[in-house]
Amino acid sequence: MHLPLPRPHRDDVRIAVVGLLGGFALWGIGLGMNTGRLLDGAWLLVPLVVMSALELLRRTRPQFAVVVGTLVLVADQFTQGSLATVLMFTDLMYAGVLYGTPAAARRLPVTTGLVTVAATLGFLAWWRQPEAILVGVATGLVSFGPAATGVLVRNHRDRAAEERLRAEQTALLAEMDRAQAVTAERARMARELHDMVANHLSAIAIHSTAALSIDEPATTRTALETIRENSVDGLAEMRRLIGILRDSSGDAEPAAAPTLDGLAALVEQARTNGLDVGLALTGPTLSGPAGGLPAPVELAAYRIVQESLTNALKHASAGRVTVTVERAGERIEVCVTSPYGDRDGPRAPGSGAGLVGMRERTALLGGTFEAGPESDGGGKVWRVRAALPLETPSPEGEPA
Known part of the structure; x- marks a missing residue:
């Protein structure tokens, strides 16, 4: 079974036709390169036709065209010779380097260089x-x-192809980085929105349910006051988040981001919402103002306490909730414990996003996080623990 020859490129067809017609024109006016050769007259047309046919293969079968073209050029020396035949051979040699295999591209310049030196020395000796x-x-x-010209053009073409590939890879990596940055920013926004608003909405849901289920004016008024307070605070938090999103300065966090100094107010708000909460801050820099701690660590600790209190408000049974924040060496340890068991009274629905957000915040700082029920003396408690290192590399997608 014979494989069909590849179809020649249209430019190769044009070169072959021009070379053939040019050779016929030179023969027609009687212009030859040699005199007194063995084969005179129209014999020069045979190498001319064969060489023009080889031009059709200059791009698809370059090595074959160079080998056969060399033999045809040698045969042309026994005729009057045609300038068109010689010019087409030079084009075949150029195409053999440009379109041939890498090995052929390296071998042809060396071989032709040696042939040139050998021909010069040989004829000098003769x-x-x-x-x-x-x-x-x-x-x-x-x-x-x-x-040699083919080598220069091929090297330039290969370098251009490498630069295009490098540019495409750079653009692809930039797009991947952009997509990752967008994903990280969306995750950060989701955590902020959940942590800032969920606490207020949970209190509103629980107290509105209590107001609807208990037909007592005093209880209803207290519930409505709590609902209004949480609505105003939630609206303020939403405005702060909108301010972050609209800020064009590039700051990932506003200057007034929550810190550990605000834990007392956070606990007091939880008490207003009906939780029995105790707070303990221990360790250097935590017994007084919490200044000097890295801002991402303070924000993460604050949000973990905030979300833990929100979960206790929604799910914990009656009893005391304890919040402990301690500096132990080069880390901040946060521990929130709440009664675990069947709950009497209204319960707000939960989606599990709070635990996911706390775990993400801890992981971004290189810390450890665990949450779940544990036995504690006379009963079960739900305990949240987080250890936040004070010296961590700036995580990608989070403010440093």
């Missing part, structure tokens, strides 16, 4: 005349010159 150098120059112009 003729012993300075004119022999002209033979070497002609050989170099026909063989080594096109091969």
